[in-house]
Amino acid sequence: MCGDCGCSSAETITLEERVMARNDALAMANRDLLAARRVRAINLMSSPGSGKTTLLERTVRDARRPIAVIEGDQRTPLDAERIRRAGAPAVQINTGAGCHLDAAMTRRAIQDLDLVRDSLLFIENVGNLICPALFDLGEEASVVIVSVTEGADKPLKYPHMFQAADLVVINKVDLLPYVDFDLGACRAHIATVNPAATIMAVSATRGDGLPQWYDWLY
Ligand SMILES: Nc1nc2c(ncn2[C@@H]2O[C@H](COP(=O)(O)OP(=O)(O)O)[C@@H](O)[C@H]2O)c(=O)[nH]1
Numbered sequence: 752m753c754g755d756c757g758c759s760s761a762e763t764i765t766l767e768e769r770v771m772a773r774n775d776a777l778a779m780a781n782r783d784l785l786a787a788r789r790v791r792a793i794n795l796m797s798s799p800g801s802g803k804t805t806l807l808e809r810t811v812r813d814a815r816r817p818i819a820v821i822e823g824d825q826r827t828p829l830d831a832e833r834i835r836r837a838g839a840p841a842v843q844i845n846t847g848a849g850c851h852l853d854a855a856m857t858r859r860a861i862q863d864l865d866l867v868r869d870s871l872l873f874i875e876n877v878g879n880l881i882c883p884a885l886f887d888l889g890e891e892a893s894v895v896i897v898s899v900t901e902g903a904d905k906p907l908k909y910p911h912m913f914q915a916a917d918l919v920v921i922n923k924v925d926l927l928p929y930v931d932f933d934l935g936a937c938r939a940h941i942a943t944v945n946p947a948a949t950i951m952a953v954s955a956t957r958g959d960g961l962p963q964w965y966d967w968l969y
């Protein structure tokens with residue numbers, strides 16, 4: 752039995768499997784829809800405050816292709832407003848108590864956005880290093896941001912998130928002189944949990960590493 756809820760753990764596992772299977776089917780449908788419009792979708796994940804929205808604002812201002820953004824937060828339209836001010840269409844999803852976006856939410860947001868052919872779609876997931884890694888949204892690539900104020904050990908502590916990443920961005924390198932953060936160790940930890948991941952160090956505010964980010968993106 753699992754605590755107070757009265758259900759057996761076997762029933763819980765079956766329900767979880769059904770939820771994940773349904774999500775995976777919807778994610779595949781999203782992937783097909785996006786591919787048909789030649790839209791490259793990127794799932795952007797990190798702890799709250801790592802700089803996801805800041806990097807997106809900068810990317811929108813420097814855009815070489817049309818960009819649209821889906822913003823996920825538990826509450827407030829704040830991040831979608833930031834993206835619109837930077838110059839791109841954005842849809843905000845508020846998950847309430849939820850800790851991640853799922854494929855159904857993403858589908859509704861895709862329908863609300865008038866996606867342009869040959870464009871980029873960023874999906875800024877709800878900020879945490881755990882749940883978003885479990886849910887396929889139909890993205891083409893996953894990007895995880897870790898910032899130098901979070902500590903170099905996070906890839907080891909939250910390996911599932913870093914294993915899901917095609918690219919890991921180490922952000923806020925402008926703060927390296929002021930924080931105790933071992934960049935080499937962080938790179939090594941990322942490579943330990945995900946040897947295939949591309950790793951780049953950037954400062955979304957000062958601009959370090961942005962040429963590499965744009966090379967990867969375009
Ligand atoms: N020093 C520094 N601050 C940054 C950088 N990127 C983001 N920030 C700041 O970090 C805070 C959180 O950024 P935000 O983009 O909202 O993070 P999000 O929660 O991941 O979307 C804001 O105060 C940003 O100005 C950076 O490269 N360097």
Ligand SMILES: [Mg+2]
Nearest residue numbers: 803804830875
């Ligand atoms: Mg944000």
